[in-house]
Amino acid sequence: MKNAIETQNLTKVYNNNFTAVNSLDLEIPEKTIFGMLGPNGAGKTTTIKMLTCLIQPTSGHATVGGYDVTKNPDEVRNLLGMVPQQVSLYKDLTVMENSQLCADYYGIPADERDSRIEDLMELVDIKYARDKRVGQLSGGQKQKASLVASLVHGPEILFLDEPTIGLDPTTKRTLWDLIRELNDDGRTIILCSHDMHEVDMLCDNVGIINTGNLVAYDTPQGLKDTLLEENKRELTETLSQIHAENDEERLAELENISLRKMSFLLQEFDESVVSSIEKNEKVKDIEIARNGRVNLKIDAFDDSVVHEVLNDVMSSGGKIKSIFTEEPSLEDVFIKATAEVDEDARA
Ligand SMILES: Nc1ncnc2c1ncn2[C@@H]1O[C@H](COP(=O)(O)OP(=O)(O)OP(=O)(O)O)[C@@H](O)[C@H]1O
Numbered sequence: 001m002k003n004a005i006e007t008q009n010l011t012k013v014y015n016n017n018f019t020a021v022n023s024l025d026l027e028i029p030e031k032t033i034f035g036m037l038g039p040n041g042a043g044k045t046t047t048i049k050m051l052t053c054l055i056q057p058t059s060g061h062a063t064v065g066g067y068d069v070t071k072n073p074d075e076v077r078n079l080l081g082m083v084p085q086q087v088s089l090y091k092d093l094t095v096m097e098n099s100q101l102c103a104d105y106y107g108i109p110a111d112e113r114d115s116r117i118e119d120l121m122e123l124v125d126i127k128y129a130r131d132k133r134v135g136q137l138s139g140g141q142k143q144k145a146s147l148v149a150s151l152v153h154g155p156e157i158l159f160l161d162e163p164t165i166g167l168d169p170t171t172k173r174t175l176w177d178l179i180r181e182l183n184d185d186g187r188t189i190i191l192c193s194h195d196m197h198e199v200d201m202l203c204d205n206v207g208i209i210n211t212g213n214l215v216a217y218d219t220p221q222g223l224k225d226t227l228l229e230e231n232k233r234e235l236t237e238t239l240s241q242i243h244a245e246n247d248e249e250r251l252a253e254l255e256n257i258s259l260r261k262m263s264f265l266l267q268e269f270d271e272s273v274v275s276s277i278e279k280n281e282k283v284k285d286i287e288i289a290r291n292g293r294v295n296l297k298i299d300a301f302d303d304s305v306v307h308e309v310l311n312d313v314m315s316s317g318g319k320i321k322s323i324f325t326e327e328p329s330l331e332d333v334f335i336k337a338t339a340e341v342d343e344d345a346r347a
């Protein structure tokens with residue numbers, strides 16, 4: 001697969017000598033949705049600004065759609081659409097006029113222009129405000145107007161810098177659907193977001209940036225699996241250390257940590273189901289909540305326990321209404337990957 005974006009040693013040092021992006025190497029395969037995560041000030045917007053030719057890299061290389069951002073900025077601009085973190089439309093022009101300006105910049109034929117804009121307005125539900133000046137719009141409405149303007153020339157590569165911030169839940173979903181549709185049409189999407197659910201759900205790959213560097217890159221599931229493996233490894237090491245030291249008290253404490261939570265609710269509470277899972281040695285600490293939910297703990301190192309518990313429940317005639325197991329979330333991955341901060345690099 002070809003890469004839509006490639007960077008090598010991409011670096012941005014701002015005029016005040018601050019290094020916002022530090023020798024970044026990144027590859028984003030074409031036709032995928034890439035999620036860019038990172039704490040405030042990590043360098044996400046700076047990276048996007050370099051890739052969209054809004055600012056010049058200090059050193060290093062970057063290509064977008066095969067074109068070099070420094071040598072061929074016009075070709076790069078033609079390929080991409082950008083919804084910036086700070087909406088950059090003209091406040092005194094209307095939603096329609098702003099989009100027309102964009103369309104004219106990209107040379108969209110006059111007979112196609114307005115109908116294209118109207119279709120996009122309908123898609124993101126902003127047509128009702130087409131003749132309002134952007135300065136008079138609400139935050140979410142501005143965001144939608146910005147989206148229309150950025151999509152009007154049908155860009156191959158779309159950069160979205162926190163596009164759903166401040167959008168109401170319905171509009172958020174509309175935008176998620178739109179992102180998926182654009183991707184189904186073969187477009188590459190680069191999405192910066194602090195919404196872990198959004199990134200987990202939409203993105204093929206996720207990169208976590210911390211103080212201007214890429215600290216993790218994988219599929220959302222891959223990142224979570226790695227974290228689980230790391231946690232297991234750390235725990236095993238600590239456990240064997242404590243075993244060697246023969247510290248009874250800490251051992252009891254730690255063995256409890258090596259368990260993870262699971263719980264289920266039956267359509268009808270049934271004591272015989274509970275006694276059937278009690279027999280499983282890998283199940284610990286069974287506790288029945290007042291609403292009948294059965295909470296228990298299982299061995300975090302044994303992937304077959306969940307399956308065994310389900311089998312026990314079903315073979316004793318239990319009908320499960322809902323079930324929950326504790327898994328690492330993308331948020332856990334984010335927190336772990338960005339926990340080590342070099343305070344000097346941040347200031
Ligand atoms: N024009 C500028 N001049 C000097 N420093 C800047 C400039 N723009 C950004 N920075 C600094 O560069 C660093 C990275 O900023 P950037 O906007 O790329 O972060 P971000 O990852 O997008 O953060 P957020 O999640 O808050 O949007 C920050 O420490 C910021 O203070």
Ligand SMILES: [Mg+2]
Nearest residue numbers: 044045046085
């Ligand atoms: Mg930003």
